[in-house]
Amino acid sequence: MNRKLTVLLLLTCGVLHCSQAADDISTFFIGRLKFGSNDGSDCGDVGKDLISLVSRASTVQVTQQKLLKLSDTGLFETPFLFMNGHNDFILSDTELENLRVYFAHGGFLLASGCCTNPEFPKAWRREFSRIFPGEKVKPIPYEHLIYRSFYKIEHIRSVDENRDVYLEGVFYQGNLVAVLCEQGLCCSFAMGNNCNRGHGVAPEDGKKIALNIAVYALTH
């Protein structure tokens, strides 16, 4: 599978070149969230790495990320949000209301705990379970389409623990609107995996998962 990914990356270099030359408002908008005390810079350029990954492995056109607060009006011009962090956080009622409207209108959010730090996933589960009454954050079983939307992923194995890693998500009216990977997903495809080496999700798996999530968000 590594070989396949490498070949795919090489084959699509031309696509990358075209993507970079594309107009400013491309298909795959990424808004990187600033929330609580997080200024949207955890794990450095992880947002750009996600952009690069998606561009090279698919026809999705992406331009640079933009930093957003949940209170910004720009939130509603950005169909894909990315947030990551190490620490606990609390969302205000206004931020929760904005997220509620954003998800109801069709927006999508990908979240990743940095460096397998448990504080961020714990806070995310708590806060995102407050968005829609009765809709708690729950694990996404491997039968879900998000594991097959680009690569067919049977299982995600933890690098340092003998267990499978599940994505978790928030559903609204049957639609998956927000996804969390607690096991350092962002670290797996950013910064050469230096910050989380030997922990969480393996880099090869992380790249596939990230791309699957992006394709799923674009098609569902």
Place this chain on the structure above:
Amino acid sequence: MLREFTFEYPIVFLAGIPPAFCLLALMAWRMRRGGQPPQVVAALITLRTIALAIVLCLLARPVWVATEAKKVDREIVLLVDSSESMSLPEEGGTRYAKMTAFIRETLLPVLNKEKIRVRPFLFSGNLEAADADRVAHTIPDGAATDLGGAIAHGMENSAHPLAVIALTDGVANESVNNNAALGALMESGTPFIGVGIGRDSEVSSISLRNVTAPESAPPKQVFRVSAQLQAITSTNTPAFELLLLRDGKFSQSRKIPSSRGSRLWSESFEVTEPAEGIHFYTVQIQLPKDESITCLKSAATAEVRITAENELRVLFVQGKLTWDFKFICRALSADSSVKVTGLSHTSAKSIFRQNVENPGELTSGFPVSMEEIAPFRLVVISSLNPSELTPQQQELVARFCRELGGGVLLLGGPGTFDSSWQGSKLEQLLPVTFDSTPGVTGIDRAFHLQVTDEALQIPAFQIADQRANRAAWAQLPTFSQYGRVANAKPGAVVWARHEEDANSDGKRILMASQRYGAGLSAVICIENFWRWRLAKDANIQQFDRFWQQLFRYLGQAGRKTVSLSFTDEELRLQSDVHMVVERHPDPDSSKHGNADSADYKVVVHDPTGRVVLDQKCGLIPGRPLNLSFHTETEGVYIASVQDAQGVEQATRTVDLRNGRVELEKTARDMENLRQWANLSGGAALRVEDCADGDGIVKAIRRAVEKAGTPRKTVSPAGLNPWVLAALLLSLGAEWILRRKWGLP
């Protein structure tokens, strides 16, 4: 060119000079006897001699004779008759097949041997330049034969032909160009060589002119497959069998009794299908063996799509992953009767299939046949250029719209709507044209779209209550980019325009649609249309309603709820033609037990465009309505049914002529060819006499010899003002002198 002066009648001098001399001598003698001086006599006689000499010269008809070598190319104009009479069967094939065999096996070898070039033309009612391939593969179906017109126009297309060779049955039924043709032949001295094809006796024929059936029908619902038949004969048409084949297999038959004389009539079969699918219904004439009548066209086919239409399947093909797809699917998710199947290019060579019916569906990444595309009622093409579809795939989409009545929506922005569409097979079905230059891009500012009044009349654009609808469209968020198209095509309906950007067609078109064949095509040239739904203040119900209604509108444009058919009867002029209009149950309404009457209008136009029937009627499903119209004028009558919005729901045509002129006379007419040949110094030959090539070789060689003979041109030389002045001067001087000298 040599030019010499001569007299046409020199005998005038022989006969006229002696009497003239005697007359002048007598005059001189009488004047001298009267005592006139010699100088007076000499002057008067001289003047009279001049006048007499001029008269004698004029009587002898002085002329200039110019001898000129003929300017002739070694080229012949070959006129090939492609009128319908050439389709009549002969031994071993049709007349046309016999003619092409003659060209191939006899004529061309002879002309090649003589090193004569051929300029071939096909002719019937008009003339068309053709190459060998075109001549070989043409179907002779011309409605008339204008041999004179073909000669005249053929001569215009060749500067100095050696000869005009016409291969025809000689039966000409147009003569308005005969004088022009004759003048052209005579003036250029070009001989006409006619080769008569066919037999010398008349041919009786019967043909199946067309087969009609509704484009679609629900399962377990009766519909009619109708055939129009025509017999042309001066004797009897024998009894024969008319067969209905369903997908190539026998389904029904009926006996058609014997009849006398020429006639045009219709016959129909009632058909019911139990399940959905596409079926081909072929009506076929089966004549008894050993009958003298000839069957010109024995079979024709109509295609009917059997569908319950209770589910609207949409095929959404996108060249790259777009957010529009996601948001449109989200909008449609609330409508369980609309099912979207997605084909998304996720990389250069991989396609993501969504919501396919079975694992084997659309595995090649795009439908490859009409059967595979037929289950869909709408094809959405998003962010895709024509180069990303093969010509076969483009043709399939065009046929889907044109023949199956499907909807086609092209969706995208600047990367989609560009000049690459020019000349593509799909361009013809789109409601807009494209500039060859992309225009100024990259300086887009946020813009609002302005929905037109025409669009607001369409159900798809009713996103809010009647009064609030226009305001709802005005409240849409701004968009950032759009594809620049040039103009709307004639007949297209513009749905929305840019609020500022304009070109020669007015404000730039952002949304438009047009009828294409039985279906409807539309374009939405706005990039990132999803912004409407994601906007914080957006009313997502309006976005969802728009897409649900738009897909339904485009997908059901080809669904015909009304059928129109002619009853089984003789179709002739100066009589009433009867027809049946029937409304099919609407699957959506029938679910709710709704069988109310709906308003329709039936209109019939005669061949001159005059309305001969214009009747409003309320149609209730399952209750056919019988109507009739009277026929006065010869030609094609067009009957159509329109719904309350004026949208055509069904149309049928009937061609009523007293007889097809082309098949009225079917015996070979050698006499006509002989007349043309005699007047131009050519030859008229029967094709069977040219089998060994001798006859045609002789005729062509005569033409070559004739071309080699210099042509003499004679022009009168005597009657001009100078000669007349000299005559008047001499007579006038003689009269003046006589008056001066007091002579009588």
